[in-house]
Amino acid sequence: MYSASDEDVLEKARIEKRILLTMDLDFGYLLAVANQKMPCVIIFRLKNETAENVNHHLISIISYLERQLDLEGLILSVDEKRFRVRRLPLNL
Numbered sequence: 366m367y368s369a370s371d372e373d374v375l376e377k378a379r380i381e382k383r384i385l386l387t388m389d390l391d392f393g394y395l396l397a398v399a400n401q402k403m404p405c406v407i408i409f410r411l412k413n414e415t416a417e418n419v420n421h422h423l424i425s426i427i428s429y430l431e432r433q434l435d436l437e438g439l440i441l442s443v444d445e446k447r448f449r450v451r452r453l454p455l456n457l
Contacts, residue, residue: 371395378404386423388414393440397455402438405453410444422448 366374371391378385384405385392392406407426409419422443430439430450438453 375399375401375404378406386419393442396438396440396453400454402453405439405441407441407443410442412445 366377369377371389372395374385375392375395377383379401382404384407386407386409388409388411390408390410393408396406407423409422411418411422426441426443426448430441440451440453440455442449442451
C-alpha cells in the first residue's frame with residue numbers, strides 16, 4: 366500500500382482488524398477527526414528509527430497492553446523514554 370492514501374490505509378487496517386504501526390502523525394489526526402474507534406494505531410516518535418529500536422519498543426508495548434490492543438481501539442504515541450495511550454474515539 367505504498368502509494369495508497371492515509372485514508373485508504375486506515376480503512377484497510379479497520380476492515381482487516383489490524384494494528385497500524387507508523388511514524389506519520391497524520392494517522393492520529395485522521396482518527397480523531399473521523400471519531401473512529403478502530404484501528405489501533407501506534408505512532409513511533411523515535412530519534413533512533415532503526416528496526417531494532419522500533420522492535421524493542423514494540424515488544425514492550427505489546428507485552429504491557431496486549432489485552433487492550435485486541436479489545437478496543439487505542440492510539441499510542443511512543444518516544445524513547447515512554448509511551449502515551451489514548452482510547453478511541455477521542456471525542457474532541
